[in-house]
Amino acid sequence: MAPSSTAFLLAALFLLGFCLVDSRSVYDHHHHRSAVAGGRWLVQAAAPAVTIDCGAxxxxxxxxxxxxxxCNKMCGVCCSRCNCVPPGTSAETRSTCPCYATMTTPRGKLKCP
Structure with missing residues (x-):
């Protein structure tokens, strides 16, 4: 490879990398756009999701x-997916956590205890 083509390739890769980093900061999935100031988006941080103590x-x-x-193993799987565990020990309280209550196994049985 000639020195001029190597320099051109490096410059092209640098510009491509800069464009990807710049566009990613504007369209970041953990943030949402709130306003435009001087042609640039002002990025506002989204509130962190509150997670429960699945083990307890x-x-x-x-x-x-x-x-x-x-029971603890399956409950932990369901809790991590739904971020919810119905109160108490009976099946009667399942409706308080719809995601947990409707999760099924591949055979169609209820997955969560």
């Missing part, structure tokens, strides 16, 4: 289960 919630949920280890 699942311990309560599975406290009366005859298979506590399996």
């Amino acid at each position: 919630k699942c311990s309560v949920r599975c406290s009366k289960s005859w298979k506590r280890k399996m």
Whole structure:
């Protein structure tokens, strides 16, 4: 490769990289655009999602289960996906957490205890 073509290739890669970084900062998925000032977007941070303590919630949920280890495992999976665990130990409270209550296994059975 000739020195001039190497320099051209490096300059092209640098510009491409700069364009990608600049466009990514404007369209960042963790932020939302709020206003334009001087032709540039002002980026406002989104509020962090509040997560619950799945371990503690699942311990309560599975406290009366005859298979506590399996119950805690499945409850933890459901909690991490839904960020919700119904209160208490009975199936009657499932409706308080719709995502948790409707999650099913590949065979169509309810997944979450």
